Amino acid sequence: MFQPEIILHHYIGSPYAEKITTALRVKGLPWYSVITSNMLPRPLLEPLTHGYRRIPVMQIGNNVYCDTAVILDELERRYPGDEAVHVSGLSDMVSAWVDKLLFGNVRDQMPWGATPEEQKASPLHAAFGNAAFLSDRSKLSGGRPINTEAIRKAQPFLLDQLLSNLDTLEQTLQGPMETFQRHQQSPPPPAVRPVEGGWVLGTVKPSAADISVFGKIHWLLMTGRAPEYVNKTAYPHIFAWFSQMKAYMKIHAHPTQDRVKFTGEEALEVAKAAAARPDKGFIPTGEKVHAEEKRRVGEIVTVTPNDYGKVPVRGEIVEITSRRVSIRPEPLNSVEVVIHFPRNGYMIVPVQKASL
Numbered sequence: 001m002f003q004p005e006i007i008l009h010h011y012i013g014s015p016y017a018e019k020i021t022t023a024l025r026v027k028g029l030p031w032y033s034v035i036t037s038n039m040l041p042r043p044l045l046e047p048l049t050h051g052y053r054r055i056p057v058m059q060i061g062n063n064v065y066c067d068t069a070v071i072l073d074e075l076e077r078r079y080p081g082d083e084a085v086h087v088s089g090l091s092d093m094v095s096a097w098v099d100k101l102l103f104g105n106v107r108d109q110m111p112w113g114a115t116p117e118e119q120k121a122s123p124l125h126a127a128f129g130n131a132a133f134l135s136d137r138s139k140l141s142g143g144r145p146i147n148t149e150a151i152r153k154a155q156p157f158l159l160d161q162l163l164s165n166l167d168t169l170e171q172t173l174q175g176p177m178e179t180f181q182r183h184q185q186s187p188p189p190p191a192v193r194p195v196e197g198g199w200v201l202g203t204v205k206p207s208a209a210d211i212s213v214f215g216k217i218h219w220l221l222m223t224g225r226a227p228e229y230v231n232k233t234a235y236p237h238i239f240a241w242f243s244q245m246k247a248y249m250k251i252h253a254h255p256t257q258d259r260v261k262f263t264g265e266e267a268l269e270v271a272k273a274a275a276a277r278p279d280k281g282f283i284p285t286g287e288k289v290h291a292e293e294k295r296r297v298g299e300i301v302t303v304t305p306n307d308y309g310k311v312p313v314r315g316e317i318v319e320i321t322s323r324r325v326s327i328r329p330e331p332l333n334s335v336e337v338v339i340h341f342p343r344n345g346y347m348i349v350p351v352q353k354a355s356l
């Protein structure tokens, strides 16, 4: 059987991982799925990520892609397809709104501190009631203990912010959905480009904007509390769009190699084999770098997320472009990798060569 190139390290219930599984299904790509723990430690992932602790992580050979932004970019670069998933800068702007605002709104409505009785409802409830998971998430966001009682008390008030952003989404989808429904009733003449679906940016096929929004709405619906405030009556266009996304993925997902199970050990073997190739498994993209760029290939740096999970990853720059930085760390357990990060949201700081 043909072996998928893409390996996704993820766990079920991660809204960011859901963004990538959605992208793979929209694009109909075959992929291996390595299920990780939903908290640290992840000993089999560490030789690939060198301290970067967030999920998902995509691996192709010994190239390791950290953060959904660079993962989506790389999927589009390697597997462009007939309709770009990216729609100029607009889909990036929508994704930023989703990841910063909508993500926070939905996270605030999670079943924080679920009681043993509530934990029976779903794996999501079990995680949010698990003391070890809560302590892991407190470390992720800087070490302050998470006061689940205070969050639960604030939830009704935080909900107003979620609803306000869902209203924005509903309004955004109204135009594209109505155009789609009109075209279904009376199709446009063949000379006019067909409108297949009413997607967030009014595109013919789902764009990165749809892919980003889908993960967070799916996460929200997993809480099970959603019907109280998110339902078809209040948000008809969001619900119609959500069903349409699910139907689209059902039709377009790779028919036989969607989510082929793989182990962490097998993934490490793939990385080692790729590093043994003459090009050491890495070919630069050759893409543009900003004219004012200060960092250079060959420099030793640390790359650290700006927001949370701020663990620096140290290595030598092998490529730097306007959108990504790629570094080669000192191998861990003899696994030579190149790690790619997006520029946006990550700080690149030079370190003394002598101290590497």
Ligand SMILES: N[C@@H](CCC(=O)N[C@@H](CS)C(=O)NCC(=O)O)C(=O)O
Pocket (backbone or CB within 6 Å): 013, 014, 015, 016, 017, 038, 039, 040, 053, 054, 055, 056, 066, 067, 068, 069, 140
């Ligand atoms: N900006 C990152 C955020 C990823 C993120 O926050 N992932 C969550 C899971 S949904 C996470 O890693 N939580 C901590 C962990 O799993 O260790 C991305 O787009 O990939």
